[in-house]
Amino acid sequence: MASPRRFARVRRWVQAAFLAIWLNPLLYLPVVCGPVYHCHACPLSAFACPIGVLANFSAWHVFPFVAVGTLLVVAISIGALVCGWACPFGLVQDLLAKIPTRKFRIPTWLGHGRYVVLIILVLALPFWLGTESKLFFCRLCPVATLESALPETVKTGILPSAPRLVILALLVAALFVYRRPWCRVLCPLGGLLTLGNRWSLFRLRWDLARCNHCGKCARDCPYGVELPERLNSAQCLRCLECTDEKCGALRSSWRPGQ
């Protein structure tokens, strides 16, 4: 039997290993869309940001086959497993969540905010206003501020714009009271990938015969998913910590379907 919270420890190391892939200038492949939320303007970035590509292509009025293909393949294969195990910004949020402050529950309905951001800020506004607009998504993105604008400030002394700093400051403040607020409320990539949870080849299963309905999986879920009923829902970031419970009622599998 696996020791409890085994995945929680392993996950940090896997996230760190993936960080070494995304932040690797030796692996410089800007023609490839990465599957994670990671600013491609970062000097160490190896891949293009899929959300940045969607926003730019929308501004150019060109359909982004490469970005859509990448997101479809990832979402249909593993769903939000990328969010839980490979996203560099997810790692930053998970590490900041270790600060011992009281964490509040995020209402499930706020998860729809991710689709509002995707449709309005990533697709619609760039389409109408172009890349030069102050409302262009990459000009507001907190990941771009953290990974690109702030390093540039160190280099040149030029401060990021006020809206950028305000958005990043609000997000950092939210990190003290919520777990992964960006991923669960605003991340457009997380919104797309978690949509794949329902149909992906890799999925979580609920073994009713083993479940004693104690509710421990729901209490232990770091992201407040209503388990086990909302398994494979768009709220799940697939950290897989629920599969680590001793009862073994929840487990991962590579077979789609119920």
Add this chain to the structure above:
Amino acid sequence: MSQRTLPLLRALAGLLLGLACLSYGYAVRKVTVLVEPPQAAAVPEAPSIPGEPAPPPPAAKEPILVAEGEMVRDATVGGIARLPDGQLVRTYVGGPTQACPT
């Protein structure tokens, strides 16, 4: 159709659609983008001096077909702009970019 076969077929169809999009994007898709001719891009613009003949006007931009993979790379540096008439123009010619939104 069993409860297991239909989801499997649905997932495989989505996967194939994604792979088809990727293949088409990388192998086939090309988009017309205006770029500066190489010699025009290489020669820096001379400052105008009173009494001297004016420098030659900048060369007209030429339309070329750009693969989608290259456009993804251009997106990472904010290297393409869309003109009011709908044409795309490559603004990035190497070096620090002014157009990068970050």
